[in-house]
Amino acid sequence: MIDKSIKRHKLKSLIDKKETIKSFIVSLIDSAIIDAVLLPIKVPSGDSFAWILIKDKKILNNAEVIAPIMPINVANALKQYTRKGKGNLKIAVLLRPCEVRATIELIKLNQINSENVILMSYDCIGAIPMKDYIADPVNGDSTFNNALNQIEWNSSKMKEVCHICEDFSNTTSDLHFAFDSKEVIALANSKKGEKVLENFNENDNYNLEKWQKEITKISQERAKKKEDSFEISKKMLDGLDAIHATFANCIGCHNCGSVCPICYCRQCYFDSSTSKPNSDIIIGRAESRGGISLPLDKIMYHTGRMAHMSLSCVSCGVCSDACPVNIPVAKLFSYVATQTQKAFEYSSGESLGDTLPMKEYKLDEMGELAKLVKSAETLESENE
Numbered sequence: 090m091i092d093k094s095i096k097r098h099k100l101k102s103l104i105d106k107k108e109t110i111k112s113f114i115v116s117l118i119d120s121a122i123i124d125a126v127l128l129p130i131k132v133p134s135g136d137s138f139a140w141i142l143i144k145d146k147k148i149l150n151n152a153e154v155i156a157p158i159m160p161i162n163v164a165n166a167l168k169q170y171t172r173k174g175k176g177n178l179k180i181a182v183l184l185r186p187c188e189v190r191a192t193i194e195l196i197k198l199n200q201i202n203s204e205n206v207i208l209m210s211y212d213c214i215g216a217i218p219m220k221d222y223i224a225d226p227v228n229g230d231s232t233f234n235n236a237l238n239q240i241e242w243n244s245s246k247m248k249e250v251c252h253i254c255e256d257f258s259n260t261t262s263d264l265h266f267a268f269d270s271k272e273v274i275a276l277a278n279s280k281k282g283e284k285v286l287e288n289f290n291e292n293d294n295y296n297l298e299k300w301q302k303e304i305t306k307i308s309q310e311r312a313k314k315k316e317d318s319f320e321i322s323k324k325m326l327d328g329l330d331a332i333h334a335t336f337a338n339c340i341g342c343h344n345c346g347s348v349c350p351i352c353y354c355r356q357c358y359f360d361s362s363t364s365k366p367n368s369d370i371i372i373g374r375a376e377s378r379g380g381i382s383l384p385l386d387k388i389m390y391h392t393g394r395m396a397h398m399s400l401s402c403v404s405c406g407v408c409s410d411a412c413p414v415n416i417p418v419a420k421l422f423s424y425v426a427t428q429t430q431k432a433f434e435y436s437s438g439e440s441l442g443d444t445l446p447m448k449e450y451k452l453d454e455m456g457e458l459a460k461l462v463k464s465a466e467t468l469e470s471e472n473e
């Protein structure tokens with residue numbers, strides 16, 4: 090529920106939601122609240138978007154503000170920008186809620202420095218699958234813009250993971266743009282956000298009750314759909330044979346890991362020389378197993394990734410978009426992540442205050458481990 094005391098500001102409505110937000114961002118630059126903003130601009134070929142750090146208002150005019158697709162998770166761009174520490178510019182970045190959650194995880198992992206960054210988010214209606222957009226960008230733009238302006242929460246044109254996303258609205262950003270029918274309301278979620286809104290004093294009593302009810306209703310509907318979808322994912326990962334069948338078409342390109350914001354290791358095992366055995370070793374493995382599948386280690390790659398990022402996966406879906414052979418990696422990883430996060434009573438990207446489970450030990454967890462070891466030992470001695 091939205092706290093009554095949360096500072097809010099109704100933006101001046103323009104022709105559509107994107108223009109309304111753009112004009113607000115321009116006013117932040119004009120009043121030197123920020124020096125620059127990270128936003129998507131269409132690439133010259135017209136079938137994708139690049140995220141550009143913009144200071145110049147003339148360039149800002151060409152910005153799309155909200156892209157219909159997610160060629161990247163923007164948390165990855167922020168990671169690159171602040172990899173060596175905070176930038177000197179005060180910047181704002183507009184993100185989908187799943188991108189905010191990825192950013193929060195990366196801040197906890199010391200891979201993003203958000204000191205000079207204002208995180209802004211918005212009510213997300215989803216994103217169009219990359220393949221569909223590339224096939225017909227003109228249609229993609231009009232489909233997305235219509236859905237956005239009419240706030241179509243369940244458009245069948247959006248990515249599969251978007252249909253089961255429950256956390257598509259207010260999130261751990263500094264400022265969130267709530268879409269209440271035709272109005273856009275900026276909500277301050279942090280001291281940084283409040284500081285921004287101090288510059289806009291009018292309309293700060295906007296009643297968000299209707300919007301809140303709508304968001305809760307959609308979120309509950311999505312929770313049900315998610316359960317159904319996870320039943321399928323569960324079957325696809327139920328045992329080694331099922332896992333082999335699920336990833337049988339994988340060509341080992343590792344696109345899914347390259348685009349994933351949460352694939353955070355600075356040195357990936359699969360890029361190291363250890364992961365590239367010589368032909369004698371490969372032949373040895375083939376002889377002992379009766380055959381070997383090439384490219385090597387496909388299953389190890391996916392299970393390794395699941396073990397690494399399932400505490401932090403934010404179900405953004407960019408991995409599925411990047412897969413050339415249409416493996417529904419995002420739905421599978423989202424399923425595994427949900428189970429892992431449940432087990433650790435953790436929710437990725439929900440709060441900067443929650444410690445990542447891998448960063449802390451709890452004594453009672455050690456007790457659980459001791460019990461498991463004990464029962465394994467008992468089982469072993471009974472079998473002897």
Ligand code: SF4
Nearest residue numbers: 349402403405406408
């Ligand atoms: S595994 Fe896929 S869905 Fe999860 S955070 Fe990475 S790219 Fe997003």
Ligand code: SF4
Nearest residue numbers: 339340342343345412
């Ligand atoms: S992107 Fe698809 S084909 Fe490439 S490694 Fe990932 S699952 Fe396999």
